[in-house]
Amino acid sequence: MNGVLYKVRESLESVKAAERAVAEFTLKHPEKVVSMTVKELAQRSFSSVAAIVRYCKSLGYEGFKDFKLKLAGDLTVINLHNRAKETLHPDDSIKDIIAVTSNNNIQSINDSMQLMNENDIQDAVQYLLQAKKIDFYGIGSSYLIASDAMQKFTRIGKICTAYSDYHMQKVSAVNLTSNDVIVAISYSGITQQIIDCVKIAQSRCSKVIAITKYADTPLSKLADITIFVAAKENAFRSAAMTSRIATLNVIDILYTACAHHNYADTLLHLKRTHQIIHND
Amino acid sequence: MNGVLYKVRESLESVKAAERAVAEFTLKHPEKVVSMTVKELAQRSFSSVAAIVRYCKSLGYEGFKDFKLKLAGDLTVINLHNRAKETLHPDDSIKDIIAVTSNNNIQSINDSMQLMNENDIQDAVQYLLQAKKIDFYGIGSSYLIASDAMQKFTRIGKICTAYSDYHMQKVSAVNLTSNDVIVAISYSGITQQIIDCVKIAQSRCSKVIAITKYADTPLSKLADITIFVAAKENAFRSAAMTSRIATLNVIDILYTACAHHNYADTLLHLKRTHQIIHND
DNA sequence: GTAAAAATTGAAATAAAATTTCATTATTTG
């Protein structure tokens, strides 16, 4: 969350040539940077000492020393939930499976938190609050997340839908207005049906919030606001599996922030809802 | 815990006079130490530069620089946990909301892990592996979890279903056999529709695995195996919201354990599935 | 197309900070 690595990654777009290599090296080997001197880093990233100090200052730090200190802090947090092994082997026990799976899920939430930009979330919440109608779009396992979001936002009195059918999504999209907001959920960021709906929505002047993996994808390029989730895949854990928990966490954050915005009003809505549904 | 501050506190017993003041100052104002130079710290704690470097080395660090870096890391973690209050207040910022929500979700997984019984999980996995057919039952937000489970187990070639409609659930239940297994998902453990289906399933001699909150509920009393999830509720976080992530983690564990049981076979199934669905 | 202005860059100078050395002082031991 507004961490050093996030700032570095963000800077890649506007960084000067001499500083680019430094940024890239930092993203690739942050733990090395922490124990390097400016001189060493300058050599390793074919830059100059002065460029590095300037770069650190441009990111808002006092200098390289301050930068390293903050980075050390962030890395400790990132490593916090990272201690358990990540992959399973044929002879692992149930105990291992419980630990590894739970830790992967925890780590997924944690890593994604590092990628979140307060301002983006704030903007997304503003859109959602002002929206007359919200459409949540997702295909496959992302549809379940869309449904979850729909259930939540309905509970606080928002008009919103999540269609399981692609054609219904499209039908809904062509009838959007500039007062509406869509939330497009696609981990890969390349799901064609979602991209199609986003384009239709934008032709109707609706705002688009995307939730997708941390990368340059067609979806993130199109969206007005992109909220990233981190995920590591392996043979047993598909992309969808790893990202799902982190994506749900994003939904929780958006929902909580919206609910929070009008504290008293929300409590009323929730109370009303609670009286109808006692349990599930 | 082998953090810097822990070591410093431990050192108080055996520390030399000149270093004692340094240790005490560090314990009192660790966040200040991080941004101080050896010289400054020497003055503030009425010690000498050399004494401080020696002290850092005696604690096992390379020197003062290393000591500061490690301390910075620890402090970030400590701040993180301090910020992780559990409830939100009207004047909380987006940053607070991100931290609180994410931490609640992480906590939820963590707490539930503590409640899990290896043997129960192992037995549940055995049932699932031997099942001819698996029915996942859930109402409302629990239905989304049931669907998620269904999607996962389908990917490894299991015959399974999750019905959104109560009547279809019942229809499915009356046609179960002793070779089948149902997974009943209800956080409250008192959802009448789910209880009904469980009773029908048991009259057909099917095995029942329940996933529910940690308490004596009608559901946990009926089930053959109960897997518990922990959850703390408050005005903004309904039971369903807090428990959902933990319940999904249970599904992940069951799925992973089943998938893991036949390592080679599973990889084959997943590969096949992957070729069909590229992205979601 | 070109010249002036602005921005970028890194080598070298400077400043700051950390570490080491070593002589002095205090403490322990026989």
Added chain:
DNA sequence: CAAATAATGAAATTTTATTTCAATTTTTAC
């Protein structure tokens, strides 16, 4: 109580970070 040992900090040294500034590149304005 003297010799041995340990502790201590001032000063020297080394390492590291920051700043300066002139050379170079890029942009802008005409």
